[in-house]
Amino acid sequence: MEMSYYREHSVHLLGMTYTLNGMEYDSASEKNLPIEEFYRQLREGGESKTAQVSLDKATSAFEKLVEEGYDVFHLAFSSALSGTYQSCTVAANDVMERHPEAKIIVVDSLAASMGQGLMLNYAVTLKEQGKSLEELTAIIEAEKLRFCHNFTVDDLHFLHRGGRVSKMTAIMGTALGIKPTLHVDDEGRLINVGKVRGRKQSLNWLVDKMGERIGSHKNEVVYVSHGDCEDDAKYVADLVKKHFGIKNVVIGYIGPVIGTHSGPGTVALFFVGDTRDI
Structure with a gap:
């Protein structure tokens, strides 16, 4: 999501850090490495590593907001993919003990990724409708497993480097033009659910699975994110508009934290459906 969104809606972003070719960056900083440059360096063999939000960083951020008189609702990155949720939970308890x-x-x-962004946008809408902190929390907790994530x-x-596929699978799959298909499950894990042959078939899969899981749910907005492959993202967006009549499809880059593990050429589709199950 664009930094302008956070400013417009008074959202405080607690960013994770990543190190690319020995240089550390903060994903929440406007002075962050341009995203096109990040993917260029990855394509040229750059090594990137990510780090969770530290306890000290979370504590400092929460304490500052509390001292300014705010109640805090923090929507944390999936606990199955990072220790950030645990750090933020400990930090919150520490701050509330002192305050x-x-x-x-x-x-x-x-x-x-933008699945979390879609959920954040829902939470922001609820807040701006006047929901209390407790009401907002209850609604998000009840609805969060309807936020569906499909990836290819x-x-x-990059999946091999992150331990998602074996070296032999990576070598053979690349040689045969195999494209893995993945989703985020009910435990917040990134799961490999299948494979198709060919790029276009993998992009079509994203939309086909949306059709199976959207049910009767009406989506006012759907998000498509990409790892520096905007034309492919536009192809998916056009299919979504054609098949489901959804006019508002937001396209954005996959940020460097997720992009480190998914790599250039990743495309993801996010929507609200009846279930995440595939």
Whole structure:
């Protein structure tokens, strides 16, 4: 999501850090490495590593907001993919011990990338409708497993490096033009659910699975994210508009934290459906 969104809606972003070719960056900083440059360096063999939000960073952020008089609702990155949720939970409890009047609620989104962004947008809408902190939390907790994530990647090397596929699978899959298909499950894990042959078939799969899981749910907006392959993202967006009549499809880059593990050429589709199950 664009930094302008956070400013417009008074959302405080607690960013994870990543190290690319020995240089550390903060994904929440406007002085962050341009995303096109990040993917260029990955394509040229750059090594990137990510780090969770530290306890000290989370504590400092929460304490500042509390001292400014705010209650805090924090929507954390999936606990199955990072220790950030745990860090933020400990930080929240520490701050509330020192500030008994404070309210800090940390929710495990069980989501990632623009799937978490779609959930955040829903939470922002609820807040702007006047929902209390407790009401907002209850609704998000009840609905969060309806936020569906479908992914496909173009280069198996990055999934192998992250331990998602074996070296032999990566070599053979690349040689045969095999494209893995993945989703985020009910425990917030990124799961390999199948494979198809050919890029276009993998992009079609994203939309086909949306058709199976959207049910009767009406989506006002759907998100498509990509790892520096905007034309492929537009292809998926056009299919969504054609098949489901959804006019508002937001396209954006996969950020460097997720992009480190998924690599260039990844395309993901996020929507609200009846279930995440595939």
